[in-house]
Amino acid sequence: MNKKQKLVVVGNGMVPGRVLETLFEADPDLYDVTIFNAEPRVNYNRIMLSPVLSGESAYEDIIIHDEAWYEANQVTLHMGAKVTGIDRKSKIVTSETGISASYDKLLMATGSTPFIIPVPGHDLPGVLAYRDLDDVNAMLGFAKRKGSKAVVIGGGLLGLEAAAGLHMQGLNTTVLHLMPTLMERQLDPSAGYLLEKELSRRGINIVTQAATKEILGTDKVEGVLLEDGQELAADLVVMAVGIRPNVSLAASAGVEIGKGILVDGQMKTSDPDIYAVGECVEFDGHCYGLVAPLYEQARICAGALAGSGEETYVHSDTSTKLKVTGVDLFSAGDFADSDNREEIVFRDATRGVYKRLVLEGDLLIGAVLYGETSDGAWFFQKIKDKDPILDDDRDTLIFGQAYSGGPPLDPMAAVAALPDEAEICGCNGVSKGKICGAIDKEGLTNLEGVRSCTKASSSCGTCTGLVESLLAFKLGDAFQLDTKKTMCGCTDLGHDEVRRLIVSQNLKTIPAVMQELGWKTSCGCAKCRPALNYYLLASWPGEYVDDGQSRFINERVHANIQKDGTYSVVPRAWGGMTTADELRAIADVVDKFNIPTIKFTGGQRVDMLGVQKEDLPAVWADLNAAGMVSGHAYGKSLRTVKTCVGSEWCRFGTQDSTGLGIKLEKMMWGSWTPHKVKLAVSGCPRNCAEATCKDIGVVCVDSGYEIHFAGAAGMEVKATDILCNVSTEAEALEYCGALLQLYREQGFYLERIWKWAARVGHDKVREQIVENDQLRIDLFERFLHAQSFAQTDPWAERASGKVDAHEFAALAHVPAE
Amino acid sequence: MDGLSLMTSRWIDVCALEEVPIRGARRLEIGGQTVGVFRTTSGEVYAIENKCPHLGGPLSEGIVHDSAVTCPLHNWIIDLNTGQARGADEGCVARFDVEVRDARIFVNIPV
Ligand code: SRM
Numbered sequence: 070m071n072k073k074q075k076l077v078v079v080g081n082g083m084v085p086g087r088v089l090e091t092l093f094e095a096d097p098d099l100y101d102v103t104i105f106n107a108e109p110r111v112n113y114n115r116i117m118l119s120p121v122l123s124g125e126s127a128y129e130d131i132i133i134h135d136e137a138w139y140e141a142n143q144v145t146l147h148m149g150a151k152v153t154g155i156d157r158k159s160k161i162v163t164s165e166t167g168i169s170a171s172y173d174k175l176l177m178a179t180g181s182t183p184f185i186i187p188v189p190g191h192d193l194p195g196v197l198a199y200r201d202l203d204d205v206n207a208m209l210g211f212a213k214r215k216g217s218k219a220v221v222i223g224g225g226l227l228g229l230e231a232a233a234g235l236h237m238q239g240l241n242t243t244v245l246h247l248m249p250t251l252m253e254r255q256l257d258p259s260a261g262y263l264l265e266k267e268l269s270r271r272g273i274n275i276v277t278q279a280a281t282k283e284i285l286g287t288d289k290v291e292g293v294l295l296e297d298g299q300e301l302a303a304d305l306v307v308m309a310v311g312i313r314p315n316v317s318l319a320a321s322a323g324v325e326i327g328k329g330i331l332v333d334g335q336m337k338t339s340d341p342d343i344y345a346v347g348e349c350v351e352f353d354g355h356c357y358g359l360v361a362p363l364y365e366q367a368r369i370c371a372g373a374l375a376g377s378g379e380e381t382y383v384h385s386d387t388s389t390k391l392k393v394t395g396v397d398l399f400s401a402g403d404f405a406d407s408d409n410r411e412e413i414v415f416r417d418a419t420r421g422v423y424k425r426l427v428l429e430g431d432l433l434i435g436a437v438l439y440g441e442t443s444d445g446a447w448f449f450q451k452i453k454d455k456d457p458i459l460d461d462d463r464d465t466l467i468f469g470q471a472y473s474g475g476p477p478l479d480p481m482a483a484v485a486a487l488p489d490e491a492e493i494c495g496c497n498g499v500s501k502g503k504i505c506g507a508i509d510k511e512g513l514t515n516l517e518g519v520r521s522c523t524k525a526s527s528s529c530g531t532c533t534g535l536v537e538s539l540l541a542f543k544l545g546d547a548f549q550l551d552t553k554k555t556m557c558g559c560t561d562l563g564h565d566e567v568r569r570l571i572v573s574q575n576l577k578t579i580p581a582v583m584q585e586l587g588w589k590t591s592c593g594c595a596k597c598r599p600a601l602n603y604y605l606l607a608s609w610p611g612e613y614v615d616d617g618q619s620r621f622i623n624e625r626v627h628a629n630i631q632k633d634g635t636y637s638v639v640p641r642a643w644g645g646m647t648t649a650d651e652l653r654a655i656a657d658v659v660d661k662f663n664i665p666t667i668k669f670t671g672g673q674r675v676d677m678l679g680v681q682k683e684d685l686p687a688v689w690a691d692l693n694a695a696g697m698v699s700g701h702a703y704g705k706s707l708r709t710v711k712t713c714v715g716s717e718w719c720r721f722g723t724q725d726s727t728g729l730g731i732k733l734e735k736m737m738w739g740s741w742t743p744h745k746v747k748l749a750v751s752g753c754p755r756n757c758a759e760a761t762c763k764d765i766g767v768v769c770v771d772s773g774y775e776i777h778f779a780g781a782a783g784m785e786v787k788a789t790d791i792l793c794n795v796s797t798e799a800e801a802l803e804y805c806g807a808l809l810q811l812y813r814e815q816g817f818y819l820e821r822i823w824k825w826a827a828r829v830g831h832d833k834v835r836e837q838i839v840e841n842d843q844l845r846i847d848l849f850e851r852f853l854h855a856q857s858f859a860q861t862d863p864w865a866e867r868a869s870g871k872v873d874a875h876e877f878a879a880l881a882h883v884p885a886e
Numbered sequence: 887m888d889g890l891s892l893m894t895s896r897w898i899d900v901c902a903l904e905e906v907p908i909r910g911a912r913r914l915e916i917g918g919q920t921v922g923v924f925r926t927t928s929g930e931v932y933a934i935e936n937k938c939p940h941l942g943g944p945l946s947e948g949i950v951h952d953s954a955v956t957c958p959l960h961n962w963i964i965d966l967n968t969g970q971a972r973g974a975d976e977g978c979v980a981r982f983d984v985e986v987r988d989a990r991i992f993v994n995i996p997v
Pocket residue numbers: 629630631636637639668669670671672673674676702708709745747781782783784785821
């Protein structure tokens with residue numbers, strides 16, 4: 070009988086387990102096997118720790134190899150024995166507990182170690198990783214204590230499974246995630262949004278863009294402090310921010326490492342007698358954290374150990390599923406955008422379904438599915454097989470396997486085939502029969518008619534296409550598609566519908582709007598994003614977090630870009646007033662920063678032109694020091710309030726027009742609006758401040774104030790309409806504020822006040838502001854409420870270096886040769 | 887320098903990945919030119935000449951959407967993959983190879 074060779078395995082995780090199974094199948098008598106495992110237990114299914122944490126499984130259910138298996142295969146297993154030394158010359162390994170074993174072949178499978186962010190307090194008792202059964206048991210210990218609070222740092226796969234499990238165990242659970250959307254490595258923002266919505270609905274508190282500064286506590290965890298100053302109470306902190314291949318043992322033994330232990334296509338390391346598999350390995354630049362590719366490594370490695378291996382390992386794509394009961398989510402392949410790629414997006418807002426396929430040429434290369442993942446495996450197969458997608462199959466591809474190869478769906482034929490009971494509008498529960506009945510009985514010929522008679526398509530609007538197909542099916546050529554103006558190519562909805570639905574459906578983020586309203590692109594375009602950002606800001610003051618990346622450059626950096634890439638700076642001159650000190654400070658700034666041009670604008674203030682971008686914060690700091698703030702000359706916001714000298718000096722002045730102008734500007738500055746807003750206050754009907762061509766104008770008269778609105782003096786020229794006359798300054802402020810708020814609530818993005826008023830009707834505006842006292846008071850109150858969040862000087866924030874510093878500094882300066 | 891030297895390039899370690907905001911960009915001043923470094927929603931990083939083919943607008947200041955940027959000056963849309971203007975506009979900017987290694991951005995710049 071041949072003497073068996075000795076195989077020693079370091080680490081007893083899932084992957085070496087699979088190596089041994091395959092090896093024993095091929096030839097059970099080849100090796101004498103000894104395993105060292107740092108964990109004090111047999112091989113168990115690490116993937117299934119989440120159900121153990123949530124209480125849906127027990128440890129016993131997830132054991133892969135029980136003790137009987139080791140006995141049957143004559144494997145020696147040293148449990149709780151961490152290997153600390155490898156002597157490659159004499160081929161002996163030694164454990165921390167003093168056990169040694171000699172080998173002919175060594176298999177390293179040390180897995181990976183969880184990354185712990187080295188913030189202060191990271192070593193306090195109560196800070197855990199999520200890697201093995203001991204971690205799970207420690208977490209379950211906290212679950213026994215009523216009312217315990219858990220904070221999970223990391224909103225990736227592991228963090229969310231931990232959070233879901235802790236939540237199911239009754240802990241009050243918060244997830245802190247550094248990025249704006251969850252699982253950003255596996256999901257696109259739309260799917261990330263749906264996931265966040267579902268987890269929040271269950272009661273898990275999700276905080277995105279949260280950077281951990283410190284873990285608080287003296288001799289155990291008491292809380293977490295974020296960079297932005299927020300503090301969260303916690304009895305338990307789970308760090309799930311990533312893993313690192315565990316290479317320390319290999320490195321100390323002198324085996325070559327990169328990010329992981331370097332192996333060739335046979336899973337052999339730089340030492341021909343040492344193999345490595347699993348998460349500790351780096352192959353061709355790739356490290357893996359999911360079992361599918363690792364089991365493939367195991368198969369190859371077993372072949373190599375058995376001496377029968379001609380196959381070599383090749384890198385392959387992985388797919389991801391989140392194991393949280395009731396959350397269906399799948400992603401695979403590469404789903405980044407690119408010019409030579411096309412996307413197919415399907416959204417069903419009522420059912421919370423989102424699917425996105427990415428094609429490059431005729432190949433499917435990526436898929437993200439949320440809410441309905443039954444076709445995940447089918448798509449993944451197509452990605453891996455690189456099966457060309459035929460043109461005919463493209464239209465139905467997103468509907469998955471069930472539709473594949475069938476005749477292309479004609480939407481008309483599809484609605485014709487539906488039974489009368491089929492539900493067309495999920496929001497309002499309207500069936501096909503009901504819509505057809507209404508078309509016949511009421512003689513409806515268009516979408517609006519169907520909406521007002523049956524309510525179908527009047528809520529979320531995602532069934533609009535179906536309703537239109539039904540109209541076309543019933544009416545034939547008599548039906549003309551409504552040629553309504555949509556916001557942009559990303560949606561079939563107009564500005565009015567989007568504004569209304571944001572409020573009625575309580576949509577509070579851009580991804581929420583895009584998902585619930587069925588955006589056709591995954592992240593919008595330069596037309597819709599600034600509009601959505603404004604609508605959300607105007608609808609949810611104090612709640613919505615402004616998305617800087619959805620703003621045009623001028624609003625993002627609070628200065629006007631010039632044709633040569635420099636910027637202009639216009640400080641506020643309240644009501645067109647200034648002082649000697651302010652002028653002196655401006656002059657100093659101009660000298661100090663070599664600003665080439667200084668000009669009085671048409672808006673009664675000073676413009677400094679040609680400022681370098683990197684100088685902006687310092688320029689602002691100097692202007693701030695002299696009491697000046699941003700004039701918002703760059704914003705869809707309040708610009709200037711021009712005034713004339715009024716009763717204080719002018720022999721014709723009837724009221725203090727300068728004073729009222731200053732008060733109006735102080736009340737309105739900082740407010741974001743659909744388009745820019747300019748005011749003027751003239752002291753008498755001679756109108757030296759040109760109030761009768763402004764968005765809002767006030768002409769002072771003996772009896773009080775004549776309030777004007779909807780003038781234009783740009784590309785269009787149009788005199789204002791009169792809103793009403795009021796007798797006191799307080800009323801003038803209230804009416805103007807209410808009017809501005811009405812415009813903020815109803816205006817379409819990039820629609821000046823005169824266009825808005827022409828669209829809704831000047832009388833309608835008067836009705837709401839002048840005739841309805843309660844409405845005006847409410848509008849004014851809403852305006853002041855919104856202003857309470859809006860009036861922070863954006864220049865001071867940025868001059869402090871604390872906000873958007875990255876906007877102003879260039880990256881590296883490498884001098885020209 | 888002799889007249890036979892070939893065009894060469896070198897990899898520049900530009901910054902950490904998170905220093906470029908998602909759906910945003912940064913400017914990189916290098917060798918007398920300005921390069922815009924962009925990061926898209928899906929996390930891809932691109933580097934192109936920071937000069938719009940229309941009238942030289944600084945592309946890094948534009949709005950980034952899918953894999954394109956809209957120029958801040960007159961709204962041309964430049965594709966970050968090809969450097970070409972999209973739609974009816976015609977023009978093209980230079981693009982540079984980018985690699986992300988260990989969460990740092992490297993850009994390959996001709997010298
Ligand atoms: C600086 C200034 C010209 C001046 O030297 O006097 C000016 C400069 C610009 N105007 Fe103006 N407008 C200036 C007063 C006006 C006025 C007169 C007024 O405010 O009394 C008008 C006519 C009234 C009006 O608002 O319609 C005016 C009508 C426009 C328009 C056309 C708007 C329209 O709806 O028709 C634009 C284009 C736009 O906004 O889309 C525009 C756009 C611009 C922009 C922002 C162009 C741009 O997008 O880069 C210019 C920025 C230069 C800069 O960096 O400062 N500017 N612009 C004035 C700044 C006023 C201020 O203190 O804030």
